Amino acid sequence: MSQLAYVELRVMSLSEWERFGRAIGVQCVRREAAPDSEMLLRIDERDYRFWLKEDRADSLGAVGWEVPSAEAYSGVVNRAREWGVEVEECDPSYAIERRYGRVARLRDPAGMPLEIGYAPIVGPARFERSRPISGFKADNLGLGHLFAYVPDIGEIEEFYKEVLGFRTSDYITWPEADIDAVFLRCNSRHHSVAFAESSSAAPRHLEHVMLETYEVDDLGLVLDALQSEKFSLGTSLGRHINDRMLSFYASTPSGFWLEYGCDAVSVEDNGSWEIKRYSNGHTWGHAMGVGLTPRLLSFG
Numbered sequence: 001m002s003q004l005a006y007v008e009l010r011v012m013s014l015s016e017w018e019r020f021g022r023a024i025g026v027q028c029v030r031r032e033a034a035p036d037s038e039m040l041l042r043i044d045e046r047d048y049r050f051w052l053k054e055d056r057a058d059s060l061g062a063v064g065w066e067v068p069s070a071e072a073y074s075g076v077v078n079r080a081r082e083w084g085v086e087v088e089e090c091d092p093s094y095a096i097e098r099r100y101g102r103v104a105r106l107r108d109p110a111g112m113p114l115e116i117g118y119a120p121i122v123g124p125a126r127f128e129r130s131r132p133i134s135g136f137k138a139d140n141l142g143l144g145h146l147f148a149y150v151p152d153i154g155e156i157e158e159f160y161k162e163v164l165g166f167r168t169s170d171y172i173t174w175p176e177a178d179i180d181a182v183f184l185r186c187n188s189r190h191h192s193v194a195f196a197e198s199s200s201a202a203p204r205h206l207e208h209v210m211l212e213t214y215e216v217d218d219l220g221l222v223l224d225a226l227q228s229e230k231f232s233l234g235t236s237l238g239r240h241i242n243d244r245m246l247s248f249y250a251s252t253p254s255g256f257w258l259e260y261g262c263d264a265v266s267v268e269d270n271g272s273w274e275i276k277r278y279s280n281g282h283t284w285g286h287a288m289g290v291g292l293t294p295r296l297l298s299f300g
C-alpha cells in the first residue's frame, strides 16, 4: 500500500460542506457531467481527495487506498481472497470514474468498504486553495489519516499488516475511557489509519479524518474562519504524544470530526523506529469542547 487516496462520503447537505470546505481552505468542485448533488474536494494535484454525494443520511461510502504497481494490486487481491474476503474487481469504466487504471472493492474485517486502486489518472488542473494557507502535506503521503472504531483491533491489525502490507507505528491505551488504539502506517506518515476498540463507542464507525498543512499559521487562519462561520470545534489546540501532531478538531457538517494539524513526525523505515504503548493521547491540550462529542459516521 502506498497511500490513503480518497474518501467517499454520503452527506445530507452539500451546501454546508461547501461552506465548511471554504473555511478549511480546500477546493470545492461541483462535479461536471454529474447531477448537482455531487462535489469533489481537492487538497493537492489529484482530481479529488473527498467525493461527496448528497443523500438522505450521512455515511461512509468508501475508503480508497492506492498501491504502486500491478504486482502490488494482484498481491492485495490474492491475499484478501486467501483471508476469506470477497473481492470485486471493478469494470474499467468504474475505475476511470474513480481516476484509476484499475480498482478492486472489498470490506475489511470490521466491514469498512475499501477500494484498492493503482495507476492514478492525474489531470492538468492545478489545486486552488480557497483560503491563503500554505497548502496541504498530501501528494505521495496521501490524503491524511482516518480514525475508526472497530469490534476487534487485534483482528484488524493483523488484516492490515498481513493482507494490505501496513506496519504498526504504536499503540495508545486510555484506561479511564476504556479505549485501546493501534496506529498503522503505509509510508512515512506516522499513521494513515488508526483503529480503536472501546466499550463506550459504537464499533464500525468513523470518528475523524485528519488533514495536515505545512505551517502553524494555517491552523490559526482556519480556526478564525471556522469560528467566524459558526462551525463547532471539537477540541482546543493540542499536541499528540505519538505522531507529535499539533492540531485541533472541528465538527464537520456530517457530525464526524476533522483533525486539522501540522508539524507531525515522519517515520523512516531504517530500523530506528521503536514501537511504544502510550497511556495518554496528548502531551498538552486537545481539551474537549463544551459537551461536544463526535457524531460517529457509520460504515457497518
Ligand SMILES: [Fe+2]
Pocket: 145, 147, 208, 210, 259
Ligand atoms: Fe488523528
